[in-house]
Amino acid sequence: MNSPGPGVLISEVGPRDGLQSIRTVMPTAAKLQWISALAAAGLREIEVGSFVPPRLLPQMADIREVVTHALSIPGLHVAVLTPNLRGAQSAFEAGVHKITLPVSVTNEHAMANIRKTTQQMIDEVRSIVALRDAQFPAVLIEAGVSVAFGCTIAGVVTDDQTMRMCAAMAECGVDEIGLSDTSGYANPVQVRRLFRRLQSEFGEKAGGAHFHNTRGQGLANVLAALDAGVTTIDSSQAGLGGCPYAPGATGNIVTEDLAFLLEAMGHDTGVDIDRLADARAILAQALPGEALYGHVHDAGLPKGFIYADGRAPSAPQPEGCLLGVAQ
Amino acid sequence: MNSPGPGVLISEVGPRDGLQSIRTVMPTAAKLQWISALAAAGLREIEVGSFVPPRLLPQMADIREVVTHALSIPGLHVAVLTPNLRGAQSAFEAGVHKITLPVSVTNEHAMANIRKTTQQMIDEVRSIVALRDAQFPAVLIEAGVSVAFGCTIAGVVTDDQTMRMCAAMAECGVDEIGLSDTSGYANPVQVRRLFRRLQSEFGEKAGGAHFHNTRGQGLANVLAALDAGVTTIDSSQAGLGGCPYAPGATGNIVTEDLAFLLEAMGHDTGVDIDRLADARAILAQALPGEALYGHVHDAGLPKGFIYADGRAPSAPQPEGCLLGVAQ
Numbered sequence: 001m002n003s004p005g006p007g008v009l010i011s012e013v014g015p016r017d018g019l020q021s022i023r024t025v026m027p028t029a030a031k032l033q034w035i036s037a038l039a040a041a042g043l044r045e046i047e048v049g050s051f052v053p054p055r056l057l058p059q060m061a062d063i064r065e066v067v068t069h070a071l072s073i074p075g076l077h078v079a080v081l082t083p084n085l086r087g088a089q090s091a092f093e094a095g096v097h098k099i100t101l102p103v104s105v106t107n108e109h110a111m112a113n114i115r116k117t118t119q120q121m122i123d124e125v126r127s128i129v130a131l132r133d134a135q136f137p138a139v140l141i142e143a144g145v146s147v148a149f150g151c152t153i154a155g156v157v158t159d160d161q162t163m164r165m166c167a168a169m170a171e172c173g174v175d176e177i178g179l180s181d182t183s184g185y186a187n188p189v190q191v192r193r194l195f196r197r198l199q200s201e202f203g204e205k206a207g208g209a210h211f212h213n214t215r216g217q218g219l220a221n222v223l224a225a226l227d228a229g230v231t232t233i234d235s236s237q238a239g240l241g242g243c244p245y246a247p248g249a250t251g252n253i254v255t256e257d258l259a260f261l262l263e264a265m266g267h268d269t270g271v272d273i274d275r276l277a278d279a280r281a282i283l284a285q286a287l288p289g290e291a292l293y294g295h296v297h298d299a300g301l302p303k304g305f306i307y308a309d310g311r312a313p314s315a316p317q318p319e320g321c322l323l324g325v326a327q
Numbered sequence: 328m329n330s331p332g333p334g335v336l337i338s339e340v341g342p343r344d345g346l347q348s349i350r351t352v353m354p355t356a357a358k359l360q361w362i363s364a365l366a367a368a369g370l371r372e373i374e375v376g377s378f379v380p381p382r383l384l385p386q387m388a389d390i391r392e393v394v395t396h397a398l399s400i401p402g403l404h405v406a407v408l409t410p411n412l413r414g415a416q417s418a419f420e421a422g423v424h425k426i427t428l429p430v431s432v433t434n435e436h437a438m439a440n441i442r443k444t445t446q447q448m449i450d451e452v453r454s455i456v457a458l459r460d461a462q463f464p465a466v467l468i469e470a471g472v473s474v475a476f477g478c479t480i481a482g483v484v485t486d487d488q489t490m491r492m493c494a495a496m497a498e499c500g501v502d503e504i505g506l507s508d509t510s511g512y513a514n515p516v517q518v519r520r521l522f523r524r525l526q527s528e529f530g531e532k533a534g535g536a537h538f539h540n541t542r543g544q545g546l547a548n549v550l551a552a553l554d555a556g557v558t559t560i561d562s563s564q565a566g567l568g569g570c571p572y573a574p575g576a577t578g579n580i581v582t583e584d585l586a587f588l589l590e591a592m593g594h595d596t597g598v599d600i601d602r603l604a605d606a607r608a609i610l611a612q613a614l615p616g617e618a619l620y621g622h623v624h625d626a627g628l629p630k631g632f633i634y635a636d637g638r639a640p641s642a643p644q645p646e647g648c649l650l651g652v653a654q
Contacts, residue, residue, distance in 0.1 A: 002514070002516040002517065005516075013654075017654060081654060100654065102653065102654045109653075113653050144654045146653060146654055150629050150630070150631065151630070152629075152630060153630075154630075155629075155630040155631035156630075156631035180654045182653050182654060183629065184622075184626060184629075185629040187329070187588065187591035187592050188550050188588075188592060189329040189332075189591075189592045189593060190329065190591075210654055213622065214622060214626045215584065215587055215622045215623045215626050215629075216546065216581065216584040216587075216621060216622030216623060217546060217584070217587070217588055217591075217622075219543065219544060219546060219547040220546040220547045220549065220550045220588060222547065223515050223547045223550050223551065224550065254543065257542065257543040257544070260542055260543075260544070261514065261515075261544055261547060264514035264516075264517075264544075265514050265515060265516045266516060294543060295511075295540065295541060295542045295543030295544075296542045296543060299511060299541045299542050302477050302479075302482075302510065302511075302512040302542075303477070303478070303479060303480075303481075303482040303483075304477065304482035304483035326429065326436075326440050326473060326509050327340075327344060327408060327427065327429045327471045327473055327507045327509060327537055
């Protein structure tokens with residue numbers, strides 16, 4: 001067992017980033033059940049959906065019902081994503097605890113993603129903060145700085161470009177500035193460098209990490225973020241989502257595998273990895289045929305595994321296998 | 328682009344660890360083609376098979392022909408695995424450059440894997456080193472210390488247990504001592520701690536890292552090993568192998584994804600990731616129905632990607648996709 005490190009918050013984004021990335025629309029009843037099961041497995045913050053026009057994202061048409069349900073779960077921190085003032089207003093009125101605003105570093109990505117230039121989006125953020133300050137002071141606002149490590153459209157993104165957008169966000173008055181590897185371009189050297197700079201330049205406002213696992217580098221980048229002192233990491237159960245042109249190119253990093261990494265390293269997350277399986281079963285049933293990713297769910301916890309807080313696993317552990325002459 | 332770090336040797340173990348772990352026997356002609364293609368993609372060391380009785384591992388029955396072929400590839404460092412003196416003698420006579428001896432930390436794993444106690448295996452290693460010293464002085468001997476981070480049968484393995492086996496190996500006179508996470512139990516904190524200790528206690532003899540990706544932690548553990556100064560990492564093309572009881576529980580870490588990690592971080596590997604696809608195509612054709620893992624092969628290299636040595640990619644890069652409102 002490793003000595004305890006600082007606790008880390010896993011911010012589950014499956015109901016938002018996962019569900020928006022697949023074509024199937026998950027039935028509302030199953031969604032509510034799923035969110036309850038995620039919370040029951042110990043996840044303390046869940047991004048439950050987006051406030052966006054249902055015509056653009058029919059997967060999110062039930063967002064109000066979903067938020068109402070999530071707010072009824074004791075202790076759960078309820079977050080949503082919204083790309084504009086109108087969505088933010090609805091989110092505030094629905095009573096969410098936190099909103100995340102996707103702000104691209106590059107104009108190319110901003111236009112493709114939300115049909116605004118970066119400058120227009122900065123202005124939108126400023127209006128959203130003003131609205132919050134005036135009428136909904138309790139709600140937390142996070143800027144999710146997208147394509148912070150590189151852009152599928154514009155290509156290379158420099159550290160200075162990313163930091164300039166972070167500075168604009170700080171100036172707008174957001175509470176937290178997170179960095180997103182939207183395109184799965186990040187490497188650990190870059191992650192350490194950027195998060196250290198984020199912390200040194202923005203102190204308390206420096207936020208969490210949102211990594212896509214497009215090139216399988218997600219957990220290595222998490223380790224780099226932890227080295228830089230990051231204590232909030234986004235992930236999605238079963239790595240739900242992904243990019244339809246590339247089978248196997250999962251979307252977000254996998255919550256189960258992330259929870260194992262953190263707990264094994266001594267970072268308390270509050271998550272019960274075995275109980276995540278209950279939530280995963282709901283997903284598997286509601287989304288037949290959808291690819292569910294991750295390794296820990298299949299392999300189980302190691303023999304003798306102990307959580308960071310000293311707990312033993314809640315379910316029996318599977319036997320290992322041996323084939324050939326192992327090294 | 329990151330500043331250049333030290334070069335890292337990717338030791339490809341697919342033809343040994345990959346092929347021994349699947350039930351299909353790869354036809355010899357395809358195997359030779361595959362090994363040539365791996366070398367042509369820039370891999371400088373390949374573990375091409377095992378010297379073991381064909382009755383135990385029919386996948387390795389053609390090992391002599393495979394070694395002869397591999398030795399004909401200019402500049403390739405040809406390694407094999409062998410669990411005993413008899414196999415080592417054959418490997419030496421075949422002219423290999425390096426042999427790896429699998430030495431389990433726990434008696435339980437040693438008995439299950441090679442039907443010897445750890446003490447019997449230590450004695451075997453001593454005889455193998457004596458034979459090498461007397462008759463084949465040019466051949467390198469590596470002890471691959473198995474279940475170094477935990478054992479599927481015995482459970483928790485302490486650092487001291489692992490270091491005691493490393494000390495026995497150093498005393499036997501092996502040239503290199505590598506640490507293997509045979510069971511996919513390792514976490515980055517443990518990896519950094521153990522490799523640092525390996526280097527401080529055994530200096531020049533401290534060897535490489537062999538990680539299984541059973542729980543998806545492989546590349547995070549690679550990053551930890553790099554932090555500890557490790558410069559040789561084993562991997563297998565397409566993560567070939569894996570554990571039949573757990574679909575998705577891949578065997579070794581994926582060469583393509585590892586090469587991307589290292590090059591993106593600034594570590595020159597000499598590998599051309601696009602040319603690895605030629606080798607992968609041979610594998611796909613020779614092993615129909617076999618699961619091939621990894622993300623970088625599907626997703627392609629990032630737009631604007633540059634190798635550690637300043638090269639641009641040799642193939643055009645795919646367009647990214649955009650769905651929903653990305654963060």
